[in-house]
Amino acid sequence: MSIWEVLAVFAAGTAAGTINTIVGSGTLITFPVLLATGLPPVTATVSNAIGLIPGSISGAVGYRKELTGQRRRVLRLGLASLIGGLGGAMLLLLLPSTAFETIVPVLVALALVLVILQPRISAAVQRRRERDTTARPHPDGGPLLRVALMLASVYGGYFTAAQGVIYLSLMGILLDDTLQRLNAVKNVLAAIVNSVAALFFVFVAEIDWTAVLLIAVGSTIGGQIGARVGRRLSPVALRTVIVIVGTAAIVQLLLR
Numbered sequence: 001m002s003i004w005e006v007l008a009v010f011a012a013g014t015a016a017g018t019i020n021t022i023v024g025s026g027t028l029i030t031f032p033v034l035l036a037t038g039l040p041p042v043t044a045t046v047s048n049a050i051g052l053i054p055g056s057i058s059g060a061v062g063y064r065k066e067l068t069g070q071r072r073r074v075l076r077l078g079l080a081s082l083i084g085g086l087g088g089a090m091l092l093l094l095l096p097s098t099a100f101e102t103i104v105p106v107l108v109a110l111a112l113v114l115v116i117l118q119p120r121i122s123a124a125v126q127r128r129r130e131r132d133t134t135a136r137p138h139p140d141g142g143p144l145l146r147v148a149l150m151l152a153s154v155y156g157g158y159f160t161a162a163q164g165v166i167y168l169s170l171m172g173i174l175l176d177d178t179l180q181r182l183n184a185v186k187n188v189l190a191a192i193v194n195s196v197a198a199l200f201f202v203f204v205a206e207i208d209w210t211a212v213l214l215i216a217v218g219s220t221i222g223g224q225i226g227a228r229v230g231r232r233l234s235p236v237a238l239r240t241v242i243v244i245v246g247t248a249a250i251v252q253l254l255l256r
Helices: 003-022 027-036 043-051 051-063 071-094 098-132 140-158 163-174 179-204 207-227 236-255
Strands: none
Touching: 003 027, 003 051, 003 179, 003 207, 027 043, 027 098, 043 051, 043 071, 043 098, 043 179, 043 207, 051 179, 051 207, 071 140, 071 179, 098 163, 098 236, 140 163, 140 179, 163 179
8 A cells, every 4th residue: 555545544444433433334434445445345345344343342442331231232132243243244255256346336325325314213213202102112122123133233244334323223213222322232233243254254355454454543543532522523414424435435336
């Protein structure tokens, strides 16, 4: 990499760590930057997944106060996410690279739609709860949430973009808790999925370790930034940045 590419990947990792801690979708920042440095899509995805692990852990540590009292929930949902993440990582390497190049633009587009619709989903969930005050969600979401998170983690192990948004949407629907506490759980689940996928990739996939190191350092810093200032940042501004970068990624993928 040139010095400018090194700086771009590091900056992208920092931004991704920050955004992942707050709302998710940081891969929509790092993925197109890695592609721009000349990495093949599969190598970029694998390197990105490994590099974002320290950022996920950093974000979870930053939200440790909100994790208080959620040990049982994290263990149950974490196991489901671990199984799904491993399945997604296996799919990434079992499917031909041409399939990945075809699927990824669709996945990025889906991620962008979820980012845009997240406020409406949250508002609809809140209205449902206000109308039906007698129905109380299961404290851990029950089997339905575990299955849903397992499927979402298959997606996360395959391609991490917007996995955090999907987690928050599912937990927001099936759990009765504050967004900040759910966001803390989301950071732990993302760390689990990225870690199990990375462990699998290390032995069987081609990895660009320079990209991994740059994203790891940047995302660790970003995770702390996101945890400290997440409540002060405008969600609208964040979603706007994500949509712009994600759209650029789709265009770049389609033109390759």
